[in-house]
Amino acid sequence: MTTTVLGYPRIGSDRELKRACESYWKGDIPAAELDSVTSWLRRTTWQTLREAGIDAIPSNTFSNYDHVLDTAVLFDLVPARFATIGAAADTDDREAELRRYFAMARGADAAPPLEMTKWFDTNYHYLVPELTPHTRPRLAGRKPLSEYVQAKGLGIETRPVLVGPLTLLMLAKPGAEAPEGWQPLELLDDLVACYGELLDQLAAAGVSWVQFDEPILVTDAGQAALQELERAYSRLGGATQRPSIAVMTYFGTVGAQALDIFKQMPIEGVGLDFTTPETRSDLVRVSGLGGKTLFAGVVDGRNVWRADIPATLATLSSLLGLAGEVVVSTSCSLLHVPIDLARETELDPVLRERLAFARQKLDEVGLLGRAMAGDATAENELERARARAAQPTPKSFIDSRVRARLESLGGKDARPDYAQRSKEEIAKLPLLPTTTIGSFPQTSKVRSARAAHRAGRIDDQEYERRMRAEIDRVIALQEDIGLDVLVHGEPERNDMVQYFAERLDGYATTKHGWVQSYGSRYVRPPILYGDVSRPSPITVGWSTYAQSRTDKPVKGMLTGPVTMLAWSFVRDDQPLGDTARQVALALRDEVTDLERAGIRHIQVDEAALRELLPLREKEHSDYLEWAVGSFRIATSGVADSTVIHSHMCYSEFGRIVSAIDSLDADVTSVEAARSHMELVDDLAAAGYRRGIGPGVYDIHSPRVPSVAEIETSLRAALNGVEAARLWVNPDCGLKTRSYADIEPALRNMVEATRRVRAELGAR
């Protein structure tokens, strides 16, 4: 059996891509130097795959920023506002090309960037192509070809990877000029013609296989577009001189109907995700794929647990006969996991033994391939894998006290009914209370203090002194601006999930396990491996210090259970809901300790509540039940006068408005600046009657909103919600911004609030 992977991390083991891009953006290095780093990154990746014995190596999986953006640029799906960027006479072609590319990603002067949103239910974010009926797709670039040629020059034959036409169009959005009701999918035939031209080009260069990624097929929307799938690939497959085509699906099962269509389509290969149990039964139901090659995604590409090799071999054996050739593969690109476990020398060996990062997953794929081929060199490794698979869960992963406590919690997840709660803390605030979401800019001073502390160059006391100095400054600034509910600014946090994970039992964190979140922004997702508990208070010291510096209330600031799971690698030996409830219990302890220490407002961020919503509607209610339930466990241990806040961002909330209400928080702040306050109407329609802080400006842009703009947003909000329930805040935390942006923006926000209050006859 031969082997492949659907893609590999592109950031470099020392974050070379981040450093090169950020230097280029600052003007510290020219385009040629950026290109030479990226050329090296590609070469290193292909060589790693080859040395690991992977038979079919993918190319065009590299991207300077995002692979969806690459595909949009490849087919000239470039909104008019970027058309002239980089066209100045003094720039060479490559500078011009990169300037326009990065302008689409990050914005430039008067051209706001493309919108960014999450890639299915992962923590990777892509740029959303904007299309209109006037968009004229054309093959405008050579990236897949150039990468193929680069690899070939190194003696490595590769399989170019493309975002497929259905997924590309279904992830795109209609541009502002598109008429009401027009959908990007209307461009399918034009776009498919361009893909056809590209296939001709690749065939002429000697490419034998091309990979089309169509993960959209695992969603309800993709299922509704199976006719378009058939139309697109019948046309692409109809060409006489072309490489073999493999259509890859991942992040779930595509269902029997899609498999039936695949079976009939004039393509040569299909990739299926076998990490969900349904896929195999669907395949059996349609009695296989005929003679097509099956790329069997048996090694989980988005989690960090070692594969269960004996069980996976059984799955692979059960696929024999259901297709032509079976190729051992990963379930999706390895983009979503850290690069190399070998660098994590400080991880507990008992845990480390159970993990596989991207490099180790190559070995797993290789071993499975050799084992299925009956290769004798696999025997010793197989023996070890069998022994490992038979091992019980280590005792150190189990905490019976946590389990007993959860069981005994019973109905203790309910506060008194919201309408009956004391509103005395809120009554102390002016009408339209102003606040922020929690973080203030993570300045280089703060980050380098943390780096120095980590490296042992400064001790705990000095680190605490510097963080307290930062808190002093943030509190003084908020008082000066005139905000009503203050925050400590979160300077001590490297990341809103990792920070807590570092302080909870049952969680491990990595030193080098970076994963791309978007562009040059990476995260190190912690690993939740065992029963979770909180050995000691986490935020109480920082919050009480901040409260001691002001007479105004300071909000305590925690990350909620769903978000702790969404942005971590989570154990897969029990239902997610059970794990979420354990995290919730640990947070409940923190919430009650904050309250006991005199903190009267406590915010529990559930930034990822919408993000973790399953791709298929039939799974929504189960998910929302445990998501809401765990939030309530975390927050229901307080007195009824304590104000519980929640915050959500990065989301279209339409489908979860009633769940937001069920969280039972007193106040919820949400991203709304970019959706023009539509959320307020949605919430009102769903019967939401609590405090609401629809973000009045978009913190993702460096633009400073004017007083008038914010007043307009507030008035729009007041159309849907009575003033007594409206809070005023930006739409997310300020950690990625600079003080130069946020200070005038917050001053304008407070001024706009004062004006609207005056209109309402309030102070």
Ligand SMILES: CN1c2c(nc(N)[nH]c2=O)NC[C@@H]1CNc1ccc(C(=O)N[C@@H](CCC(=O)N[C@@H](CCC(=O)N[C@@H](CCC(=O)O)C(=O)O)C(=O)O)C(=O)O)cc1
């Ligand atoms: C809100 N978002 C988040 C998501 N997931 C998370 N886990 N966290 C999130 O906040 N998913 C959805 C979105 C995605 N958005 C972002 C936004 C910003 C970042 C980001 O800025 N990432 C940083 C790394 C953050 C971090 O871990 N910082 C650490 C270590 C920093 C570091 O590299 N230090 C240097 C030395 C620095 C110095 O001397 O000044 C080093 O160690 O070499 C810290 O601050 O301590 C990034 O740089 O990419 C991510 C997702």
Ligand SMILES: N[C@@H](CCS)C(=O)O
């Ligand atoms: N409290 C966090 C929430 C981000 S979603 C922050 O302000 O950064």
Ligand SMILES: [Zn+2]
């Ligand atoms: Zn947010």
